[in-house]
Amino acid sequence: MSKPEVIRVDNPQGGCGYLVKESILTPGEKLGNVSMYARITLGPKSTLGYHKHEGNGEIYFVLEGEAVYNDNGEKRIIGPGEVTRTPSGFSHGIENNSDQPFVFMALITED
Numbered sequence: 001m002s003k004p005e006v007i008r009v010d011n012p013q014g015g016c017g018y019l020v021k022e023s024i025l026t027p028g029e030k031l032g033n034v035s036m037y038a039r040i041t042l043g044p045k046s047t048l049g050y051h052k053h054e055g056n057g058e059i060y061f062v063l064e065g066e067a068v069y070n071d072n073g074e075k076r077i078i079g080p081g082e083v084t085r086t087p088s089g090f091s092h093g094i095e096n097n098s099d100q101p102f103v104f105m106a107l108i109t110e111d
Contacts (some may be wrong), residue, residue, distance in 0.1 A: 004039070015093070017046025036108035040097045042067065050093030053086055058108050060084040065102035068095040 005023040012019045024037040031037070035056065042048055050070055066079040070093040071086070078084065086092045088111050096102040 012042075012046075013047035013049035013051045013093070014110075015047035016041045017096075019046065019048060030110075033110045034107060035102050036106065036111050038106050039063075040104055040106050042094060042102040042104075044096060044099045044101060046096050048094040050091055051087050052091040054111050055088055056108050057085070057087040057090075058092070058106060059086075061105040061107075063103040063105065065096065065098060067102040068097065070094070 005026060007023075008018055009021060010018050020041040020043075022039040022041075023038070025031060025034070037085045056106050060078075060083065061076055062080050062084075064080060066077055068075050069078040069084055070091075071084065072090045072092065084092065094102065
C-alpha cells in the first residue's frame with residue numbers, strides 16, 4: 001500500500017487561494033478508466049476555478065463544509081454527503097466563501 005502524495009496547489013484552475021490534494025492513486029497510476037482519485041481540501045475563502053471537462057468526467061463526494069457549486073452555470077450550496085457529477089463536455093467550479101476548509105473526494109474517469 002502506497003502513501004498518498006500530498007501537494008498544495010495555489011490558484012487552482014485559475015481560482016483564488018489554494019487547495020491541498022492527497023492523491024489516493026500515485027501520479028500516472030490508473031485503475032481501469034479512473035485517472036485520479038484524491039481527497040481535496042479547498043482552503044477557506046478559496047475557489048476552484050470554473051473549468052470544462054473534455055475527454056473525462058469528474059465526481060465529487062463532499063465530506064466536510066459547505067460551498068457554492070457551479071454546475072455548468074447553475075449555482076447551488078453543497079455540503080456533507082452530497083455527490084456532484086460533471087460529464088465530459090460540461091463545466092464546474094467551487095467557491096468556498098467560509099472561514100472553514102471544504103473537503104471532498106474527487107474521482108476523474110477517462111472516456
